[in-house]
Amino acid sequence: MxxxxxxxxxxxxxxxxxxxxxxxxxxxxxxxxxxxxxxxxxxxxxxxxxxxxxxxxxxxxxxxxxxxxxxxxxxxxxxxxxxxxxxxxxxxxxxxxxxxxxxxxxxxxxxxxxxxxTDPEQFYIKDSLMDSNREGIIFVGGTRGVKRSCVIWSIKHGFPIKVWGGGWQKFINKEKIVAGHIENEEIPNLYSQAKVILNDHWADMLKYGFINNRTFDALACGLPIISDFNEELFKLFPTEILYYRNEEEFIKCIKNCDLNYLQIKKRVNNVIPKIRDEFxxxxxxxxxxxxxxxx
Missing domain, CATH: 3.40.50.2000 (Glycogen Phosphorylase B;)
Structure with a gap:
């Protein structure tokens, strides 16, 4: 056709x-x-x-x-x-x-x-970097004209975050901004090396249970995710993703990731075949x- x-x-x-x-x-x-x-x-x-x-x-x-x-x-x-x-x-x-x-x-x-x-021919673990050698908290996305909470909280509490995306200069220190844009072809390499990615959704997507495709791209690259609580996402990945509803829970997610990273990473690794087959x-x-x- x-x-x-x-x-x-x-x-x-x-x-x-x-x-x-x-x-x-x-x-x-x-x-x-x-x-x-x-x-x-x-x-x-x-x-x-x-x-x-x-x-x-x-x-x-x-x-x-x-x-x-x-x-x-x-x-x-x-x-x-x-x-x-x-x-x-x-x-x-x-x-x-x-x-x-x-x-x-x-x-x-x-x-x-x-x-x-996701496209598993593009999004997959790009190198043989050991899980224990992954480093850095990353966020990939523009501001949408608002202070996206997970980024602001990370900086407020001194977490080592790096940001790729437009519009952040008016909200955060420029030292935290790596670039205003990252080419799509470069994202899998970034996802394959980072320790964890922060994720959030538009308010109406949360309301109606929509899940952004960043989630599936990151999981396909074996990258642990700290995400705002999305009930539909939780039903799919109750243990593979760390969830927060507020600032206090967000801090707990970061600390949990530091203390139990290899365990969390193992759960993410185990879900990669499901991502490739079903998503x-x-x-x-x-x-x-x-x-x-x-x-």
Whole structure:
């Protein structure tokens, strides 16, 4: 089939959505499909296809009834999506088991859970560094215009954090900022050498049980995670990830990581095969194709 992916990333700007769409494209092509991408500025292009796949995050796209199968994969910002918008698609995938169950009660169109994922051909342990030799607390992400708590708390309590991401100059000491950007191709090397990564979610993602793909990328590289408490994430990885709900619990997570690192790292290592099998882009593409065949 011919697929068109409507990618919310702007032209020539390599948002996370850009790389997300690139990985999807790779595995669709590998399974014999033709794939073209329309970035945000090109969304109103009326080019024909068998399947129109909209990566629904920040931007709204209105499907055109032109004979194509219109699919939404709601991967982020669920607060931005109305019930009417879900109804305008032929198939809806949602990156949350919890919210998919809720939508099934309220939307007449087929709704399926389809969590975010990783590309294990890119995200894997890149070298033979011993677990005990990993070092450093890292955070990869911009500020979103707010003081993201896990970063601020780390600095407040003197933890050895290094930050990659834009907008941090107005919130933290520049000595903690390694760079305003890191190339996607360099992230697996960073993940393979760091001791632990800090993670958090947008408020609406926590509310609706969405899990960001940073989680799966890090685990695929054998990197322990300290994350804000996300109930759906906890159901998947109750012992492999350390969770915090407030500053006090965050400090306990850091101390736990220092005291029991090899034990925590072993649990992460043990879950890598599950990440590769169940949370890969190839798995997601095959699930989409299966649901299309059932239409």
């Amino acid at each position: 011919k697929w068109i992916i409507k990618n919310p990333a702007p032209l020539n700007q390599k948002w996370g959505d850009f790389y997300f769409g690139r990985s999807l494209t790779k595995y669709l092509k590998r399974l014999g499909h033709e794939v073209k991408t329309h970035y945000y500025e090109e969304w109103n292009n009326n080019e024909k296809a068998d399947v129109i796949l909209v990566l629904r995050g920040y931007h709204l796209y209105k499907p055109i009834n032109d004979g194509a199968i219109n699919i939404m994969w709601n991967i982020s910002h669920p607060d931005f999506v109305s019930l009417e918008e879900y109804e305008s698609y032929d198939i809806v995938f949602v990156a949350s088991e919890t919210y998919a169950r809720e939508l099934k009660k309220r939307v007449t169109k087929p709704v399926y859970p389809l969590l975010q994922c 890969s882009f190839e798995n997601r593409v095959r699930m989409m194709l299966k649901k299309i065949e059932q239409q």
